[in-house]
Amino acid sequence: MAVTDAGRLRKNRGAAPLQTLLWRWPWVRPALLLTPPLAWFVLVYLTSLVLLLITAFWTIDTFTTQIVQVWNLDNFRIILTEPAYRLIIGRTVGIAALVTVTDGLLAFPFAYYMAKVASRRTQTILFAAVLLPLWASYLARVYAWILILNHSGILNWSLQSIGLPPANIGYTNTAMWLVFSYIWLPFMIIPTYAALERVPDSLLEAAADLGARRWRAVLDIVVPLAIPGVVAGSIFTFSLTLGDYITPILVGGAGSTFIGNVVYIGAFEAL
Amino acid sequence: MAPQTSIGPGEGQLNLVLWDGYADKSWVDPFTATTGCKVNQKPAGSSDEMVSLMKDGGAGQWDMVSASGDADLRLIYGGDVKPMNTSLIPDFANFQTYFKAPGYNTINGIHYGISLQWGPNTLLYSTKKFPNAPTSWSTIYDPANKGLLTVPDNPIQIADAALYLSKTQPNLGIKDPYELTQKQFDASVALLKQQRPLIKKYWALATDEITLFQNGDVVAGAAWPFQTIQLKAAGAAVAETIPIEGATGWADTWMLATKATHPNCAYLWTKWVSTPKVQAMQALSFGETPVNTKACAEMEALSAGSCAQYHADAPGSYFNTIKFWTTPTATCDDGSNNCIPYAQWQAAWTTITA
Numbered sequence: 001m002a003v004t005d006a007g008r009l010r011k012n013r014g015a016a017p018l019q020t021l022l023w024r025w026p027w028v029r030p031a032l033l034l035t036p037p038l039a040w041f042v043l044v045y046l047t048s049l050v051l052l053l054i055t056a057f058w059t060i061d062t063f064t065t066q067i068v069q070v071w072n073l074d075n076f077r078i079i080l081t082e083p084a085y086r087l088i089i090g091r092t093v094g095i096a097a098l099v100t101v102t103d104g105l106l107a108f109p110f111a112y113y114m115a116k117v118a119s120r121r122t123q124t125i126l127f128a129a130v131l132l133p134l135w136a137s138y139l140a141r142v143y144a145w146i147l148i149l150n151h152s153g154i155l156n157w158s159l160q161s162i163g164l165p166p167a168n169i170g171y172t173n174t175a176m177w178l179v180f181s182y183i184w185l186p187f188m189i190i191p192t193y194a195a196l197e198r199v200p201d202s203l204l205e206a207a208a209d210l211g212a213r214r215w216r217a218v219l220d221i222v223v224p225l226a227i228p229g230v231v232a233g234s235i236f237t238f239s240l241t242l243g244d245y246i247t248p249i250l251v252g253g254a255g256s257t258f259i260g261n262v263v264y265i266g267a268f269e270a271l
Numbered sequence: 272m273a274p275q276t277s278i279g280p281g282e283g284q285l286n287l288v289l290w291d292g293y294a295d296k297s298w299v300d301p302f303t304a305t306t307g308c309k310v311n312q313k314p315a316g317s318s319d320e321m322v323s324l325m326k327d328g329g330a331g332q333w334d335m336v337s338a339s340g341d342a343d344l345r346l347i348y349g350g351d352v353k354p355m356n357t358s359l360i361p362d363f364a365n366f367q368t369y370f371k372a373p374g375y376n377t378i379n380g381i382h383y384g385i386s387l388q389w390g391p392n393t394l395l396y397s398t399k400k401f402p403n404a405p406t407s408w409s410t411i412y413d414p415a416n417k418g419l420l421t422v423p424d425n426p427i428q429i430a431d432a433a434l435y436l437s438k439t440q441p442n443l444g445i446k447d448p449y450e451l452t453q454k455q456f457d458a459s460v461a462l463l464k465q466q467r468p469l470i471k472k473y474w475a476l477a478t479d480e481i482t483l484f485q486n487g488d489v490v491a492g493a494a495w496p497f498q499t500i501q502l503k504a505a506g507a508a509v510a511e512t513i514p515i516e517g518a519t520g521w522a523d524t525w526m527l528a529t530k531a532t533h534p535n536c537a538y539l540w541t542k543w544v545s546t547p548k549v550q551a552m553q554a555l556s557f558g559e560t561p562v563n564t565k566a567c568a569e570m571e572a573l574s575a576g577s578c579a580q581y582h583a584d585a586p587g588s589y590f591n592t593i594k595f596w597t598t599p600t601a602t603c604d605d606g607s608n609n610c611i612p613y614a615q616w617q618a619a620w621t622t623i624t625a
Contacts, residue, residue, distance in 0.1 A: 146482070150487075150488055152487050171488060254467055254468075
């Protein structure tokens with residue numbers, strides 16, 4: 001048998017060399033498969049980041065905006081010693097964390113209802129309600145919030161018509177927190193829902209059989225099993241808020257500068 | 272490098288970096304029809320963006336830039352723009368004397384570009400809140416207007432504070448708001464830091480300021496005549512004034528990229544936008560003032576009374592009351608190196624608005 005196989009192999013080598021090659025060296029197949037994406041990753045993605053990092057050790061002649069290629073640590077010293085930059089970093093991280101917590105608290109009950117309580121039909125409707133806003137432009141949704149929150153907006157108009165003083169939260173950090181929480185909510189709901197849906201109902205039934213009340217079952221079984229989904233959602237909402245610069249420009253007020261805005265302004269000097 | 276001495280046939284294309292609205296269909300279409308130069312536009316959002324786009328002499332990608340005074344010296348010293356021959360622009364002879372060789376675009380008699388239009392930075396206010404026109408820039412530093420003010424998000428705003436201090440604190444000895452010693456600069460920055468809690472929002476785009484006034488979020492702020500015109504057209508109860516302290520102003524210049532690939536079309540374009548008719552059209556569409564004195568009659572023909580309204584007929588002395596934007600440099604007027612350069616203006620602005 002072995003001899004025949006070897007003979008067939010030798011004969012095949014002439015007919016389909018590539019196939020033989022792949023059979024001989026099994027690592028060739030994954031290598032061929034991975035080379036293009038890996039090359040792209042290293043050349044386009046990593047190289048550009050490394051180049052940017054190198055630039056951080058150079059300075060710019062801000063008058064002519066030409067880069068001066070002299071190695072120094074000035075940029076890092078400024079970031080660490082200038083109180084304004086620490087304030088901006090603190091504000092950005094703080095609001096990103098607040099948005100993540102807010103979205104987590106809003107998304108969990110919503111996702112739980114979708115995954116465990118709602119009927120199939122309601123589930124579809126809720127899914128559409130969560131995903132549909134993502135099809136509308138980011139800018140359109142932010143501008144909609146400006147219309148709601150500004151001085152003569154719907155919020156103040158509603159408050160005044162029921163006899164309450166106006167809220168005046170347009171162009172403040174509160175406005176940014178609201179808008180960010182709204183914009184990124186779907187990115188928290190979807191992974192949380194995906195995690196909750198995989199929690200077997202039998203576990204809840206077993207808990208009930210053993211005398212656990214509903215909330216105890218949720219706390220001890222559902223929450224721990226849903227954590228990977230919540231963490232995935234948190235990474236989305238946190239990092240998306242951290243890097244954003246459009247919402248601070250549009251709905252932020254005086255003193256709403258984010259890291260992204262400083263990068264945006266700095267980019268005109270450096271690029 | 273001597274500028275060209277004649278305008279050859281157009282190259283068929285012209286690539287412009289400009290302010291939004293500086294190449295309107297109404298004067299671009301006739302230009303393309305007569306010269307065959309197709310105009311491609313790249314609107315910029317700020318002076319810093321213009322300087323950034325024009326890096327490496329426009330890199331062969333851009334032919335001209337409609338730079339404002341705060342960017343001009345950066346472009347000139349960066350080697351991004353080259354001298355232009357004013358004798359190829361027949362209407363140059365009709366320009367206001369001030370704009371033939373202003374310090375921000377002309378160095379040692381060499382013209383790095385042709386002046387285009389100018390405008391003052393005015394005090395815009397709601398006539399509902401202020402039935403009597405405010406007379407001083409103190410309006411935008413007054414704690415009584417807390418949370419109801421807006422000023423441009425631009426480092427050159429430090430000059431506005433310096434101009435105000437030059438009148439209210441004469442002991443600081445500020446003569447030119449763009450040439451500040453450390454002490455004068457610190458006083459201006461301190462004033463702006465006091466102003467910061469009073470500001471509702473620093474506006475980045477003119478349309479942002481229009482929205483703020485329209486919705487009643489602010490009642491006063493620093494603005495351009497453009498915003499006033501737009502707001503009035505939309506029926507908002509606003510008016511503008513130049514307070515007693517005077518005003519800063521911007522003046523734009525068409526500058527030729529060092530690596531321009533369509534120089535003939537560039538000259539043809541500059542020639543065209545300098546003519547009285549086009550100057551008047553652009554002035555009225557954008558809300559600014561032409562540098563060509565012959566444009567006055569054309570403005571009157573398009574909209575009666577507009578020539579005087581925009582100060583297009585202003586006498587030479589008027590230009591002493593407007594402090595035009597220029598890039599602050601370390602070199603002061605007296606030749607010493609004690610002045611604060613633009614880099615520090617930018618850094619200070621970040622700390623003010625943070």
